Amino acid sequence: AQSVTQPDIHITVSEGASLELRCNYSYGATPYLFWYVQSPGQGLQLLLKYFSGDTLVQGIKGFEAEFKRSQSSFNLRKPSVHWSDAAEYFCAVVGRRGGATNKLIFGTGTLLAVQP
Amino acid sequence: DVKVTQSSRYLVKRTGEKVFLECVQDMDHENMFWYRQDPGLGLRLIYFSYDVKMKEKGDIPEGYSVSREKKERFSLILESASTNQTSMYLCASSISGRPDREQFFGPGTRLTVL
Numbered sequence: 337a338q339s340v341t342q343p344d345i346h347i348t349v350s351e352g353a354s355l356e357l358r359c360n361y362s363y364g365a366t367p368y369l370f371w372y373v374q375s376p377g378q379g380l381q382l383l384l385k386y387f388s389g390d391t392l393v394q395g396i397k398g399f400e401a402e403f404k405r406s407q408s409s410f411n412l413r414k415p416s417v418h419w420s421d422a423a424e425y426f427c428a429v430v431g432r433r434g435g436a437t438n439k440l441i442f443g444t445g446t447l448l449a450v451q452p
Numbered sequence: 453d454v455k456v457t458q459s460s461r462y463l464v465k466r467t468g469e470k471v472f473l474e475c476v477q478d479m480d481h482e483n484m485f486w487y488r489q490d491p492g493l494g495l496r497l498i499y500f501s502y503d504v505k506m507k508e509k510g511d512i513p514e515g516y517s518v519s520r521e522k523k524e525r526f527s528l529i530l531e532s533a534s535t536n537q538t539s540m541y542l543c544a545s546s547i548s549g550r551p552d553r554e555q556f557f558g559p560g561t562r563l564t565v566l
Contacts, residue, residue, distance in 0.1 A: 368552060379456070379542060379544075380495075380555075382554050382555075385554065438546055439510070440495075440555060442494040442496075
């Protein structure tokens, strides 16, 4: 069955430092992968997505992610974190192809705190 | 921009009450979803709908039902609320069922069942 693992429940980084959030997926074929961010008190917003092609994808707010098939990973990165990046981050994979809907399977999330 | 709205940000209900959570999207999307979000569990799919009057169970449908009478509106119903249904509920929509289509989320309803 498809699944997503985010091994880090909580991460704290200093403002200006680099960031990497880990995501591992389980899926038999080429996956459709997403990263979403949830700021406090808000719904989820899409940061970036990967389906095919270049394995390094760029997203909004200066984020990027790299798809590595050999490691079944899709880690999210940012070279310099801003205080406004404090939020919860979710990795997701499309759990079912075909049919009438794009059913997402989410990881358990990583809560990012940013120190001044 | 796509806008997904939910009828309440915060809701407090008593055990045994019938609870309605409403979700409306304004972009003529085909698919709509209800998730619940709990700490340490991420988002779990309760129900989804791919057309008016069409629905399908997600991963945790027990204790819930849904209604989609109009394309833009998707309701989640707790027939008899219980304390273990205290949670954050998120609605989402997407333009179609293609796997590359983004889901757009509402701000969530935090439901407390006493």
